Amino acid sequence: MHTALKNKYLSDKLRLNIASLLLIVCIFTLAVSPTMLYAQGTSAGVDIGNKAIVTYSIDGEQQNPIESSPNGNRISGIGGGQQTIFKVDRKIDLSITSNGNTHVSLGETQAELNFVLSNDGNDIQEFLLSPDGTLAGDNFDSSNCKVEITAVTGTPLAGVVLPSYDNIMLSPDQQASISVKCDIPFDNNGQAILTNHESLLSIHAHANKNSDGTTTVEENTPDSANTLDTVFVDSAGTDDAQRDASHSTRAAYIALAPSTETPPTLSINKTIVTVVDPQGGNKAVTGSIVTYKIRVSTAGEGIINDVIITDPTPAEMTYKSGSIKLNNITLTDSIDTDQGEFSTQNNIITINLGNITAGSQQEILLTYVIN
């Protein structure tokens, strides 16, 4: 073919292609509702078409192009072939995450925990949310839990009214803010709830309905390339399995105040255990070694925080180095990782007991020498 002719042919071909392309675009626009591209991928239900065009010559003469079709096309000319089509299937994927634990006072009504639900699938989906405040393995249970969907990212879908309760319709990539409110008991079936006691709450989100109102079911039966199938691809949550169209996570209510019925108490007393004089007797004379016992007694329930015992060296006495014992274990005098120290600057013994559980007893032994 001459170059000029080839150009002419190509320009004709181009015109043809543009013409048919425009027509195809028109048909496409008429037949298919507008589709959007999401981070989660091409929307469910979109038909992906493919058509190849073959040009060739016979006996040196350029022939009309032939388009492809799924089962083989031999009709020449644009429009002779057919698209080879498959339908993008429905991907069910979701995730729910916690915004953190919350502190509650005993007897508080409708204490709030917050979560974020994300539609990670490629279709509009309705999600059902169910909380469970009665999990095992925690200190107490919450009750009367209510779920409220307070906000969504972007524009809410048509028909979605916020706040919504128990369920929410989300488009692909859309997220919902979930508020769960439960009642906190005063006690755990008669037993005291103490500070830092936890009540676990599990929130379970389930893709239960498709945008057309049908129940979301995974199809396992063989189908064709042109049917819209539903496939579960979600990962396992704290309280659900993978590929079950569900996701779950947990958060905790943490009790702030101990029960007032048995408040913790602390008492301290100091007694002389032994006096040993230089002659082996028990007289308090110069050179006598005096051992004291400090007893820290606690009662009630709860945690007593930051307990520090200080003992200034008595007048006319000198601290006997290396003599601090806590619950019969010798502590060093230096400032280090153990709980005891003796300051040579101000002659004070300090024992840091930290946080102790109410009801426990601590015993400290200290020894001084009479000057």
Added chain:
Amino acid sequence: MNTIKTTTTLKIMAALGGIALVSSILMFGTQASAASAQGHLKVTSKVQKMVVINKGGEKSYQFVPAKKVLPGEIIQYNTFFQNISNKPANNINIVNPIPKHTVYLPNSAQGKNTQTVFSVDGGKHYGKAGTLKVRGKDGKWHLAKPSDYTHIQWQYQGSLAPKAKQVVAFRVRLR
């Protein structure tokens, strides 16, 4: 004379093709079919899904019918072309637009006795992979990425004898 005849035929073809398409729209989506004669080739486009099987760290690939396809999955298209005439066919070019919503997978275009070229401008110009350029958002020209490709063209070398059948293939990832 021969050459003029070809162009004229094409123009008529264009007109006929247009009418056929318009009438098909009027018939509410009946399959478009040009009132054209049987060609010399039979062209078939087949679609399959590529599944990666990981057996103890060793990867293998399996091709299954594209029945269940989700975003992110890999699709292979095979285009078969068979000479159904009794004369050899020459200058065979296969042009395949990259399907909408998909991205071409680098180095996936294959075909025996073919040279493969790509277009990044809707099929107006073609060039070898790695030579094409696209204008970026900054207004400068950059080397095109496979995701910029709009069309693939296989230029079949030599002639295809009567009854002979060949295939070209490429892969895409569904967005």
